[in-house]
Amino acid sequence: MQRKPRKKRRACKNCGVRFSGRYCPYCGAESGHRNTLRSSGFFIGLLRFLLSLVVLAIVLVLAFVLLDYVAASGEGAHTTAIAIVDSVKNALPKEVLLVYSSMKETHLDALFAWTQKLLG
Numbered sequence: 001m002q003r004k005p006r007k008k009r010r011a012c013k014n015c016g017v018r019f020s021g022r023y024c025p026y027c028g029a030e031s032g033h034r035n036t037l038r039s040s041g042f043f044i045g046l047l048r049f050l051l052s053l054v055v056l057a058i059v060l061v062l063a064f065v066l067l068d069y070v071a072a073s074g075e076g077a078h079t080t081a082i083a084i085v086d087s088v089k090n091a092l093p094k095e096v097l098l099v100y101s102s103m104k105e106t107h108l109d110a111l112f113a114w115t116q117k118l119l120g
């Protein structure tokens, strides 16, 4: 009867935990290497945080624009979309809504007409 060869254990260079396998079970560093995502410094972390806020803002704006067009279509049939858009419009400052409505008239209406023509 043959014994299984023991797996080689090594100490994680990030946190010091001894483990075998590819990833440290404690901190998630690969093969005991330093986890570069966690030890990249304050300003890189701040930059990543701000970038994630920008991405979140873009996603929220896109969702609002899509909901606004859904609410405007269907002659009042999309009551949930209308309620969400109305509550968001109540929460936003008037200046932001003015900028949005001018952007909608100049760019978004043409874009949505073009996509509707494209889809048939």
Ligand SMILES: [Zn+2]
Pocket: 012, 013, 014, 015, 016, 017, 024, 025, 026, 027, 028, 029
């Ligand atoms: Zn570790």
